[in-house]
Amino acid sequence: MKTNGTVVFQSDFGLVDGAVAAMYGVAHAVSPDLKLYDLTHEIPQFDIWEASYRLIQTVEYWAPGTVFVSVVDPGVGTDRKSVAVLTKTGHYIVTPDNGTLTHVAQTLGIAERHEIEEAENRLKDSQHSYTFHGRDIYAYTGARLAAGLINLAGIGKKLLSDDSFVHPYTPAIITGGVIEASVDILDARYGSLWTNCPRDLFSEIGVKYGEYVGVRITHHGRIVYGNDLKYGKSFSDVNVGATLVYINSLLNVGVAINQGNFAKAHDVGAGREWLIRFEQTVGPWSIR
Amino acid sequence: MKTNGTVVFQSDFGLVDGAVAAMYGVAHAVSPDLKLYDLTHEIPQFDIWEASYRLIQTVEYWAPGTVFVSVVDPGVGTDRKSVAVLTKTGHYIVTPDNGTLTHVAQTLGIAERHEIEEAENRLKDSQHSYTFHGRDIYAYTGARLAAGLINLAGIGKKLLSDDSFVHPYTPAIITGGVIEASVDILDARYGSLWTNCPRDLFSEIGVKYGEYVGVRITHHGRIVYGNDLKYGKSFSDVNVGATLVYINSLLNVGVAINQGNFAKAHDVGAGREWLIRFEQTVGPWSIR
Amino acid sequence: MKTNGTVVFQSDFGLVDGAVAAMYGVAHAVSPDLKLYDLTHEIPQFDIWEASYRLIQTVEYWAPGTVFVSVVDPGVGTDRKSVAVLTKTGHYIVTPDNGTLTHVAQTLGIAERHEIEEAENRLKDSQHSYTFHGRDIYAYTGARLAAGLINLAGIGKKLLSDDSFVHPYTPAIITGGVIEASVDILDARYGSLWTNCPRDLFSEIGVKYGEYVGVRITHHGRIVYGNDLKYGKSFSDVNVGATLVYINSLLNVGVAINQGNFAKAHDVGAGREWLIRFEQTVGPWSIR
Numbered sequence: 001m002k003t004n005g006t007v008v009f010q011s012d013f014g015l016v017d018g019a020v021a022a023m024y025g026v027a028h029a030v031s032p033d034l035k036l037y038d039l040t041h042e043i044p045q046f047d048i049w050e051a052s053y054r055l056i057q058t059v060e061y062w063a064p065g066t067v068f069v070s071v072v073d074p075g076v077g078t079d080r081k082s083v084a085v086l087t088k089t090g091h092y093i094v095t096p097d098n099g100t101l102t103h104v105a106q107t108l109g110i111a112e113r114h115e116i117e118e119a120e121n122r123l124k125d126s127q128h129s130y131t132f133h134g135r136d137i138y139a140y141t142g143a144r145l146a147a148g149l150i151n152l153a154g155i156g157k158k159l160l161s162d163d164s165f166v167h168p169y170t171p172a173i174i175t176g177g178v179i180e181a182s183v184d185i186l187d188a189r190y191g192s193l194w195t196n197c198p199r200d201l202f203s204e205i206g207v208k209y210g211e212y213v214g215v216r217i218t219h220h221g222r223i224v225y226g227n228d229l230k231y232g233k234s235f236s237d238v239n240v241g242a243t244l245v246y247i248n249s250l251l252n253v254g255v256a257i258n259q260g261n262f263a264k265a266h267d268v269g270a271g272r273e274w275l276i277r278f279e280q281t282v283g284p285w286s287i288r
Numbered sequence: 289m290k291t292n293g294t295v296v297f298q299s300d301f302g303l304v305d306g307a308v309a310a311m312y313g314v315a316h317a318v319s320p321d322l323k324l325y326d327l328t329h330e331i332p333q334f335d336i337w338e339a340s341y342r343l344i345q346t347v348e349y350w351a352p353g354t355v356f357v358s359v360v361d362p363g364v365g366t367d368r369k370s371v372a373v374l375t376k377t378g379h380y381i382v383t384p385d386n387g388t389l390t391h392v393a394q395t396l397g398i399a400e401r402h403e404i405e406e407a408e409n410r411l412k413d414s415q416h417s418y419t420f421h422g423r424d425i426y427a428y429t430g431a432r433l434a435a436g437l438i439n440l441a442g443i444g445k446k447l448l449s450d451d452s453f454v455h456p457y458t459p460a461i462i463t464g465g466v467i468e469a470s471v472d473i474l475d476a477r478y479g480s481l482w483t484n485c486p487r488d489l490f491s492e493i494g495v496k497y498g499e500y501v502g503v504r505i506t507h508h509g510r511i512v513y514g515n516d517l518k519y520g521k522s523f524s525d526v527n528v529g530a531t532l533v534y535i536n537s538l539l540n541v542g543v544a545i546n547q548g549n550f551a552k553a554h555d556v557g558a559g560r561e562w563l564i565r566f567e568q569t570v571g572p573w574s575i576r
Numbered sequence: 577m578k579t580n581g582t583v584v585f586q587s588d589f590g591l592v593d594g595a596v597a598a599m600y601g602v603a604h605a606v607s608p609d610l611k612l613y614d615l616t617h618e619i620p621q622f623d624i625w626e627a628s629y630r631l632i633q634t635v636e637y638w639a640p641g642t643v644f645v646s647v648v649d650p651g652v653g654t655d656r657k658s659v660a661v662l663t664k665t666g667h668y669i670v671t672p673d674n675g676t677l678t679h680v681a682q683t684l685g686i687a688e689r690h691e692i693e694e695a696e697n698r699l700k701d702s703q704h705s706y707t708f709h710g711r712d713i714y715a716y717t718g719a720r721l722a723a724g725l726i727n728l729a730g731i732g733k734k735l736l737s738d739d740s741f742v743h744p745y746t747p748a749i750i751t752g753g754v755i756e757a758s759v760d761i762l763d764a765r766y767g768s769l770w771t772n773c774p775r776d777l778f779s780e781i782g783v784k785y786g787e788y789v790g791v792r793i794t795h796h797g798r799i800v801y802g803n804d805l806k807y808g809k810s811f812s813d814v815n816v817g818a819t820l821v822y823i824n825s826l827l828n829v830g831v832a833i834n835q836g837n838f839a840k841a842h843d844v845g846a847g848r849e850w851l852i853r854f855e856q857t858v859g860p861w862s863i864r
Contacts, residue, residue, distance in 0.1 A: 004320060008309065014765040015303075015591075016618040018633035021584065022825075024613055025637030032580060032611065032639065035320065037312055042304040045765065046835060057306035061313030061423070063320065074835055077810025128775060130810040132825035135637070189302040189333065199416060234365025234418040249310075249420035259334060259362060292608060296597065303591075323608065325600055330592040345594035349601030349711070351608065477590040477621065487704060522653025522706040537598075537708035547622060547650055 004065035010039035027143035046074040052102040064090030069142035071134035082116040094142040102166040117156035172197040183274040191261025197253040214281035292353035298327035315431035334362040340390040352378030357430035359422035370404040382430040390454040405444035460485040471562040479549030485541040502569035577666040580641035586615035603719035622650040628678040640666030645718035647710035658692040670718040678742040693732035748773040759850040767837030773829040790857035
């Protein structure tokens with residue numbers, strides 16, 4: 001897959017200082033013709049899981065050949081690898097191999113994976129800088145890859161494509177009409193739960209739009225929420241302030257309060273310890 | 289008016305997750321040559337009034353032919369229309385027709401208005417996604433419009449240009465030397481009041497730079513603030529911490545504290561219920 | 577130095593309203609071919625010192641010929657000058673001459689300096705707007721400079737290059753094996769201290785990676801922090817939660833807590849009143 005001259009940056013640097021602008025400067029100096037965009041720079045500090053999720057929220061909407069540079073790097077200076085990968089969807093990701101590729105490996109698949117040879121692929125005169133690989137290694141290498149000045153082979157030695165460092169991840173399963181899934185992430189600003197249960201799996205429990213689904217959320221064995229919720233096409237299928245189950249924009253099952261914040265209302269977080277169960281139910285507030 | 293290959297995005301999505309980047313990806317995939325920029329993504333959630341105002345704060349500073357995509361859409365999934373309009377100033381706006389065009393209709397005027405035929409103008413394979421029209425409909429359609437792949441006629445059937453859904457809006461008036469206006473919006477970070485009283489109307493009460501103007505703010509009949517303020521050219525015409533009346537960057541009357549926050553200091557909000565009266569006065573702290 | 581068609585914006589406007597987008601619109605209308613990027617718009621309100629620092633954090637990473645437009649302008653409307661300067665590194669900066677060039681003058685050097693003739697270099701029809709020079713003067717002039725429509729001579733009369741308005745600034749010095757420096761800025765999101773002591777000066781006290789350095793921070797004579805800290809290459813050379821001295825990404829000495837926030841933990845601020853002393857020490861927790 002040829003790169004297409006576009007770099008999309010993600011980090012946990014925030015936008016309040018010059019860190020992101022320094023990465024942009026490096027990329028622009030590699031080639032002023034590159035198109036430079038942001039995924040987000042507001043990943044919570046050191047939150048590799050969220051960085052991993054934001055990639056699958058966006059990567060596939062960009063044209064194949066786009067290069068993503070993701071820098072959430074609590075281990076800068078350790079022996080964590082720096083890699084450039086090509087996904088099976090034709091997108092490139094340049095990142096520390098520290099779990100950032102967890103969801104990408106799981107849902108898009110990794111076709112090719114190379115370790116960045118840092119001695120060569122490093123901003124000129126940056127050899128005494130040990131704390132900002134985002135600028136010195138990742139932005140520089142991602143930009144050279146996007147500009148076609150280098151290819152994966154030139155970046156460094158080929159590694160096993162399936163051997164990325166990933167966090168444990170349990171896909172949703174269905175057993176006897178009951179789906180066991182997890183809350184993969186929160187839809188940050190709106191507080192909706194985004195689960196890892198795909199629409200196709202959900203359809204197997206046979207609930208139709210307008211009908212009710214039994215929802216139970218647990219955290220380390222404790223029941224945090226249990227209720228029967230309407231399954232709607234969109235938020236407007238319930239009243240403002242009412243709760244619903246819906247299919248989110250990534251075609252996974254979500255749980256939300258229309259114009260409210262479900263996560264805040266019920267103190268629910270995200271990650272594989274936040275389990276969520278769906279099953280058919282005869283109606284709202286049924287005894288179970 | 290030919291579009292000029294530029295899309296400017298506005299939303300209430302914030303920048304902490306991948307929602308904006310997904311819209312950018314869709315637009316970039318429509319045509320990598322598009323120029324993609326932001327108005328803001330920090331519109332308070334579901335605040336259509338503020339989205340409406342931010343358009344008139346910016347649209348005219350962009351070249352005619354620029355396409356704005358504005359997505360503050362609490363009614364996604366209802367029967368609110370999706371439209372693309374051409375303003376009388378030659379700018380395009382693609383948006384849910386939910387009040388977002390209130391100020392644009394009032395101050396720029398709408399020359400042409402088309403309903404987006406969503407069955408055709410929709411991101412490929414997005415038919416099962418009902419909650420993210422920003423990505424699936426508006427970014428996609430705005431990008432195609434900006435890239436010249438489609439024109440207004442191709443977007444959908446022509447509607448009456450003057451028939452946008454708008455919020456009630458009362459322009460400022462002058463009666464017997466007294467101006468009755470409203471606080472249209474707050475200058476967010478600085479806390480200044482931006483009223484809907486144009487400079488030309490204000491000049492009719494005959495106050496000159498350096499002279500004083502009587503200001504009274506009411507909210508649902510209650511007097512929130514009443515004082516005689518200096519009319520300055522710029523903040524620096526009064527001491528740091530002092531209050532002034534001035535002409536803001538949109539050539540409307542503003543009220544501010546030099547390097548302070550008027551809205552916070554006096555607990556003033558914005559919207560048509562926040563009335564503000566201006567009249568000539570003989571000097572500061574005069575009896576009235 | 578020819579400009580390269582790129583403008584990088586900095587301000588204290590924030591991104592919540594349309595101010596930045598209005599500047600972008602003006603620049604884009606000057607020439608749609610310009611490449612427009614951000615340094616940051618989250619400079620704390622009116623904080624000229626921080627604006628000054630963010631320039632040296634980033635300018636040199638951009639290609640020579642890039643034009644920076646920096647607008648932190650509490651004195652809009654006063655007689656503070658508006659200038660365009662060319663640095664000795666070949667970068668342009670368009671800004672109010674209010675101290676924003678303090679660090680640039682000190683570390684990059686100013687080769688040429690011109691006062692903006694505001695009557696001519698002003699957005700068309702903006703003569704009644706006195707409060708938004710960012711849009712009407714700086715963005716407009718910076719864009720015309722970047723697009724090659726004007727050069728420094730066309731901007732206005734040449735001033736003495738060394739005569740910018742700058743804040744007092746004391747470089748780090750070494751006396752008898754003791755370095756006296758100051759905390760130049762905080763690494764905002766991570767809370768690390770970034771001092772003005774360059775790596776080369778620090779090396780003169782003879783501390784090697786893995787050894788300890790005596791650190792003392794004072795504020796107006798009061799000792800705020802005093803301890804012996806490990807000198808590490810990178811954060812990972814100490815445990816999570818442990819404190820270290822390191823060389824930051826600008827090759828100055830930094831003080832940080834690995835994955836913590838040193839500034840918050842010890843209530844340390846930045847600026848020339850925050851003094852920091854480094855000296856060799858025999859080991860951790862030595863008596864002094």
